[in-house]
Amino acid sequence: MIWQTKKLGEVLEKIVGGGTPSKNNPAYWGGDIPWASVKDIKENESILEQTQDFITEAGLKNSSANLVPAGTLIIPTRMGLGRVVRTKIDTSINQDLKALFPKKELDTDYLLLFLKSKAEEIAEKGSGATVSGIRLEHLKEIEIPLPxxxxxxxxxxxxxxxxxxxxxxxxxxAEALTDTEKILPQTLHEIFEEGKKNGWEEKTISNVCIVQSGGTPSKTIPEYWDSNDIPWLRSESCRDKKVESAQLFISKKGFENSSAKLLKPRTTLIALVGATIGKTGFTTFESTTNQNIAGLYPLDELVLLPEYLFIVAQNLYLKFTNLGSGKFKMANLAFVKSLPILIPPLAxxxxxxxxxxxxxxxxxxxxxxxxxxxxxxxxxxxxxxxxxxxxxxxxx
CATH class of the missing domain: 1.20.120 (Four Helix Bundle (Hemerythrin (Met), subunit A))
Structure with a gap:
């Protein structure tokens, strides 16, 4: 038997939107009413059990936020297109989400799975110069098989x-992948703990390395950027592995008219700011960097191998991530130079x-x-x- 199809708009009782209470009024926030936004709608999840933000009764009454009951389907219509969840809690929603209420002829869980099957199509229907969104009329036009x-x-x-x-x-x-990612850090930790027991010499980085940062040529002068003369790296290159290529290049003039430094191949890079802070890279070619990277190279390769320096630098990650208490973290060259590292015999x-x-x-x-x-x-x-x-x- 061939199933009939209907447009989504024909099998929905209603679609309810939401809103955001004024962020300028503290009395509207921090209450006991869950308030869902796109960040709560996770890509690979089907259930919404909690929200990151909460509003008060006053916030709900004095905004276009709407409270939807547990069991309701919620989809993003701006950002996160193609995601859909069924809420296990009564929650209010913001203006980027829509709550779907199917008619009796349409099972809610059937609709949930159908929308998941259409995730890529819904995402493709999104439009917008900077933030992708889907218009309700386009959503309502999607055809759904209706046995x-x-x-x-x-x-x-x-x-x-x-x-x-x-x-x-x-x-x-996913668990196995997470465990795999722990193998190298755990091995490094064990190596250096054993080294401490064996009496390996400890020295600060400043005593055994050249440490230098880079710079950014002016973006307003095209001739500083219009050639492939010199590779120029940003902190995205620091991913705890060898840096095999560069995405950006500067000209000789750009190099000469900035604080960029020319780094040797086999230089260890350490990101100094933001989400990548403490992450490392190991260059395989001569390069420059921006000011958000520290470049480390041994003063004497008969004392400290560049490849060993790269390994030991990876063991310093927590030193960087423990800096400060805010979300945005930053290190400077003085901090890098002060860090101690263990130096075993060359062999x-x-x-x-x-x-x-x-x-x-x-x-x-x-x-x-x-x-x-x-x-x-x-x-x-x-x-x-x-x-x-x-x-x-x-x-x-």
């Missing part, structure tokens, strides 16, 4: 069983570098495998959803 309500519930049951198995497999793969450094290189390759292979498996599971999940709502006979 009898009992059939809808059978489809939901079948899909939930399949999605539950995939979800568990995804969880296990021990060479051994550590060889062992870590071999381990890094194994970790990289394992990470790639797990990432591929996780991507395959996500693709399978999408395929099940597409098949369920495209076929006229999906019940097994």
């Amino acid at each position: 009898p309500i009992d059939e809808q519930r059978k489809i939901v049951k079948m899909l939930n069983e399949k999605m539950g198995k995939i979800g568990e497999a995804k969880r296990l793969r 021990e450094q060479q051994k550590i570098v060889a062992e870590l290189d071999a381990l890094s390759e194994k970790v990289r292979t394992l990470r790639d495998l797990q990432t591929t498996q996780l991507a395959d599971l996500k693709s399978l999940e999408k395929a099940y959803l597409r098949e369920a709502f495209q076929s006229e006979d999906v019940i097994e």
